[in-house]
Amino acid sequence: MTQARMNHPVMVVPDAMKALQALGDLTKNGLPEKLLELVHLRASQINGCSACVDMHPKLAKNAGETDERLFAVAAWRETPYFSDGERAALALTEALTRLSDRADAVSDAVWSEADKNFDEAELAALILAIANINVWNRLNVAVRQPAGVWKG
Numbered sequence: 001m002t003q004a005r006m007n008h009p010v011m012v013v014p015d016a017m018k019a020l021q022a023l024g025d026l027t028k029n030g031l032p033e034k035l036l037e038l039v040h041l042r043a044s045q046i047n048g049c050s051a052c053v054d055m056h057p058k059l060a061k062n063a064g065e066t067d068e069r070l071f072a073v074a075a076w077r078e079t080p081y082f083s084d085g086e087r088a089a090l091a092l093t094e095a096l097t098r099l100s101d102r103a104d105a106v107s108d109a110v111w112s113e114a115d116k117n118f119d120e121a122e123l124a125a126l127i128l129a130i131a132n133i134n135v136w137n138r139l140n141v142a143v144r145q146p147a148g149v150w151k152g
Contacts, residue, residue: 004143004146005143007143008139020135027132030121031125031129033059034063035086035089037065039093039126039129040052040056040133041053041070042076042097043097043133044056044133044137045073046094046097047134049136049141050140050145051145052137052140054147057070068081073090084113088118092106092130096131097130097134
């Protein structure tokens with residue numbers, strides 16, 4: 001197993017762990033856990049975060065998600081397994097995770113679909129959830145946090 005470059009930053013700065021966990025807890029209000037785990041998995045796939053790509057399918061399974069849908073997350077556009085709301089959330093996740101890939105990071109089309117499928121409080125929670133998983137991904141990738149350390 002690979003070894004991390006250093007102790008995880010949230011272990012070195014424990015208040016950071018509290019803050020990120022608190023933000024994560026806030027995003028659970030009003031959004032289904034299965035949706036959040038799909039979002040977490042998709043951002044983690046894009047960011048190459050092995051620890052999160054390992055962890056979030058386990059959490060999704062614990063929340064009742066199916067293998068079929070989990071296996072299809074990376075190709076969500078080409079599969080029939082996701083609702084319009086889930087598709088909107090995954091598109092927003094990709095846009096907010098790949099900010100520099102296009103001049104208009106979050107296109108009007110992506111925003112419109114998200115806005116159509118989520119009310120303002122849900123959309124706010126979704127944006128915060130996407131931002132939070134991107135922080136976790138960046139911390140894990142920076143220190144090369146090994147996959148499989150977390151057991152769910």
